[in-house]
Amino acid sequence: MNAYPIHTSRVIAVVSLVLLAGYATANDRTSLEWLQAMEDAMRITPYEGNLSYWDGQDMTTLHFLHEVENGTQNVTVDPLDGDEEESTRISKKLRQSSITALISDVYDLGKPLDDRIADRPAVCISITPKQPDRYSMNICICKQSNILLKKEVCDEHHNKLTILKFSEINIKETDFLDIASNTDLEQTESEDEKKYDLDLEWQVDWVPKGFAITSAADHLETQESSNASYSDGLFSFSVFVSESDSVNDGSIESQHGPTVIVSRMTSDKGGRAQMITVVGDLPKETIWKINRGIKFEP
């Protein structure tokens, strides 16, 4: 018996990816189709290469390795600058994602423009928010593999906040049928749904249009705290709420690259002091507004 049963929906999904990646020509694709192709390719295509990441303050060069095995994505990142660093690794189950389809609701997508990145033919697409409550993005996608080659995040004045760019990349052959036979997408999705069904004592009154909850936890290990994270498909933010010993009403803001952190002291309905912190890759005005919109249930 096959240890990884093939579901009909999974096969259809993967075959669709093959068709999309293999048979649609670059000239036929819309910007949204390019984004969808990129999103799929980034999950199921094995590749490795060197990339540079500039966060607005510092430039870092990294070696990036993406592998797919037994329905799991494995990513290993090794810094190439300075002293030898330990690897950063992450593993996650392959899952279907349709979040890109929602992007056109809140972003204007520019026409695909030809370019060349890392010695590969590429198409570049500008992604501009319809409201100034989030950043814009420019991305360049490899025409041959649909892998992202370059990503720039810009503020409303078109100042570049981060730049991520491959200087060289090696894309491996993909066995799509092997991926299909080893991926249980349905199970992964049901597990994730459970995480969001929490009885939090607070609620977020306002989030920018298009943002949906992506994860939540009712406590961390060492604090009486809870958190929830949201994403619109391109950017994300997290809310942390924790009991505090102080009843002061101070607030503080800090920033690292495009990531803004705002902490605000308040009291819950029971009079207990709480610290609300919002961290996200959004303009600070938006982060403040989200923070102010967090209320405790009666």
Added chain:
Amino acid sequence: MAESTKSSMSMLIDGELNQEDSNKILQELHQNEELRTDWRNYHAISAVLRREELSSLKAPPDWEALSQKISDDYNVISFHPKRTRKRVYLSLGGIAAAVSFMVAVFVFQPNLWNDNSTESVADTTDTSSVSPQAAMASINGEVPEDPVNTMPTASFAFSFVFHYSNTDLPSVPQDVQEELHQQHLAFLEEYDKITSGLDESPLPVTRVAARTVSIEL
């Protein structure tokens, strides 16, 4: 509260009091909790009123409108890039970390209120010896163990409220800045762990790795 005290407090907030009178009113503030409450209210009102002038907001200002206007000159603490070697192994199923939730407490130095410097909080070079613990004790109405050392110029402990603009930003001691940095770095680390596995990131964990290299987590 006596009218003269109210008047003095108002002048102090507006930066119209000399050093001697400033110290006198601050000494009163230090000893009187009720006065401190009024002080906070006065200062918040004063800040809002000043922003009305800048932004032509109609009173009473609502938060949403206000937040759009006042964010432009918030003071931002910039993290100082530091290299470090640190192992980061992320597992989406078991992400949890200790997050330090300390209270953000700053210390006022009245003789700097009229300084029109526009430098950020991180750029201030004040070396006041007031510790975060002493500042917190004072703000909670407790008497510091050593008032001579903790309040050398009758300074007044005060929580940092977002209403302050650059022109009336209190100077922040270096050690308090460091505490705040560490506090927010913990949040940043937790945020990176949570979001690095999301599908929204075409190159997951890249940002985490880059930050691990460039800053001290």
